[in-house]
Amino acid sequence: MAAVKPRVKVPSKASAGETITVKTLISHPMESGQRKDKDGNVIPRKIINTFAATFEGEEVIRIKVEPAVSANPYFEFDMKVPGTGTLAFAWTDDDGTVYTEDKKIEVA
Amino acid sequence: MRLALGALAALAAVTIGAAGAHAGPDEDKLVVDGVEIATEAPAPEGHPLDKLYSGWRFRTDETQALQMDDFENPAMVAVEYGIELWGKPAGASGKSCADCHGDVSELAGLRAVMPKWSEAAGRPLTMEQWINWSIETHQEAEPWKWESQEMLGMTALIGLQSRGMPVAPDMSGGMAEWQERGKEIYYTRMGQLDFACATCHEANTGYMLRADHLSQGQSNGFPTYRLKWQNIGSLHRRLEGCVKDARAEPWKPGSDEFVALEAYLATRGAGLMIETPSVRQ
Amino acid sequence: MNLTRRGAIALAFGAGAATMLPLRTWAATNNAEELIAAFTGGAATTEGGVTIGAPEIAENGNTVPVDVSAEGATAILIVAAGNPNAGVAEITFGPLAARSAAATRVRLAGTQDLVAVARMADGSYARASRNVKVTIGGCGG
Numbered sequence: 001m002a003a004v005k006p007r008v009k010v011p012s013k014a015s016a017g018e019t020i021t022v023k024t025l026i027s028h029p030m031e032s033g034q035r036k037d038k039d040g041n042v043i044p045r046k047i048i049n050t051f052a053a054t055f056e057g058e059e060v061i062r063i064k065v066e067p068a069v070s071a072n073p074y075f076e077f078d079m080k081v082p083g084t085g086t087l088a089f090a091w092t093d094d095d096g097t098v099y100t101e102d103k104k105i106e107v108a
Numbered sequence: 109m110r111l112a113l114g115a116l117a118a119l120a121a122v123t124i125g126a127a128g129a130h131a132g133p134d135e136d137k138l139v140v141d142g143v144e145i146a147t148e149a150p151a152p153e154g155h156p157l158d159k160l161y162s163g164w165r166f167r168t169d170e171t172q173a174l175q176m177d178d179f180e181n182p183a184m185v186a187v188e189y190g191i192e193l194w195g196k197p198a199g200a201s202g203k204s205c206a207d208c209h210g211d212v213s214e215l216a217g218l219r220a221v222m223p224k225w226s227e228a229a230g231r232p233l234t235m236e237q238w239i240n241w242s243i244e245t246h247q248e249a250e251p252w253k254w255e256s257q258e259m260l261g262m263t264a265l266i267g268l269q270s271r272g273m274p275v276a277p278d279m280s281g282g283m284a285e286w287q288e289r290g291k292e293i294y295y296t297r298m299g300q301l302d303f304a305c306a307t308c309h310e311a312n313t314g315y316m317l318r319a320d321h322l323s324q325g326q327s328n329g330f331p332t333y334r335l336k337w338q339n340i341g342s343l344h345r346r347l348e349g350c351v352k353d354a355r356a357e358p359w360k361p362g363s364d365e366f367v368a369l370e371a372y373l374a375t376r377g378a379g380l381m382i383e384t385p386s387v388r389q
Numbered sequence: 390m391n392l393t394r395r396g397a398i399a400l401a402f403g404a405g406a407a408t409m410l411p412l413r414t415w416a417a418t419n420n421a422e423e424l425i426a427a428f429t430g431g432a433a434t435t436e437g438g439v440t441i442g443a444p445e446i447a448e449n450g451n452t453v454p455v456d457v458s459a460e461g462a463t464a465i466l467i468v469a470a471g472n473p474n475a476g477v478a479e480i481t482f483g484p485l486a487a488r489s490a491a492a493t494r495v496r497l498a499g500t501q502d503l504v505a506v507a508r509m510a511d512g513s514y515a516r517a518s519r520n521v522k523v524t525i526g527g528c529g530g
Contacts, residue, residue, distance in 0.1 A: 003189075019488075020487075023179050054483070058483060058484055059481075059483030060482075060483050061480065061481070061482055061483060062483065063479065063480045063493075064478065064480075064481075065478055066476035066477050066478060067476075068469055068472055068474065068478075069477065069493055069495055069496070070453075070494040070496050072338070074182070074493055075491060075493050076456075077486065077491045077492075078486070078487035078488045078490065079485050080485055082485065168444060168446065170444045170448070170454050171448050171449075173454075174454075318524075318525065319525055335449035335451050335452040336451055337451075338451050350528070389449045
């Protein structure tokens, strides 16, 4: 199995106050806890349960995620860029692991 | 029991026929991040269909859209894993793919001629088989399983290098014989439903099989991210599913039968553009 | 098997006809209303002000693109009225969100209503629903 890997698409440059579209995808099976293996045992739930994006400590979006979100969860949203800074992403797994990714946005 | 089987066949005939409306492929254009990829091609001489269409043209707008943006295409996760593996040393040789092949773009065009004749093996090899041959012979490492994330990542990455290049079936060595063998399988009715590949993908392409819009069963987009699988998968995995749908006992991925069928499918799709890694329903 | 030939044929046609019936809309028998009540604290919801974007017919229920938006909302709850568990996502918009809108891809167990409830800045709640038909393909493979 490939390692869980986040991907994000963020413009590296923007003007102050500009609205940008941010796209994110993380490779994750989102095991729902509803499925059974071939011996009939329930496969335990293991999903990304929270996604959050913060810019220099200020929250942009936070999503509480349920097993009904598809494998390889995809989230897209619009943010307002107040100035130069780093957009930090975090995906929290049921097992406690937090996957992170940072993207710097330059305001000219 | 005989009668029950007859009933199944009748059911199949009813569902395929009664669903009725022939919708054909749509008129949408596949543009991936600004670059158009043709999704139709003139049929090669002697082809049973009038014109060739990629399976993309038979999908809904929402499914089509997933393939039009390389970020939104979930198969690109596999491609990124492929990139990681490309540069990673493995096996007794301690060599990575990149050590011998350089940049993966050096392999542009390879996917378009697969499966390709191997003089050494005296048979055609699929992309998966070439990769494993190289892993065993040059890296001296353990080969990958057919449907492993490693194999899918690598076949997606190498396939992507040929995106937008026309399918150009290899005709060297003994390919003709294998293509012929594949053709025999394509037209052989099988299973409780008594379907051949041609039943759906030649005689009924464009029609609805219940809710499925039947494509021409082209192979130019594989490996493909299938919404149903929620994962990327190989052509042989799809063929296995098709055979099971006909309620027949499928061959195994990598079997000579599926390799022959893959070789024949390439001739049926000659001229269509490679779309690897595509997105399907 | 105790089927006569005529019986078998009738059965086959019956099954064929059944597949042509319009797809059934599932009644909300799951925890959708409980989740909505927990989100709103039992407050009344009004129609309008929330938009759900989703295909009318999804080719496969495992990956259905969905987007929601509600101008001025601080949070949006999405539930699937026909899934075994109704919860899909609860989206909270921070001060830097340019719009109260987001898009994702969801799993739908069958034809059903997607429901979105938005919490507005003034503490009121707006609600919308959208039916998505999930097709059962002929090609299970």
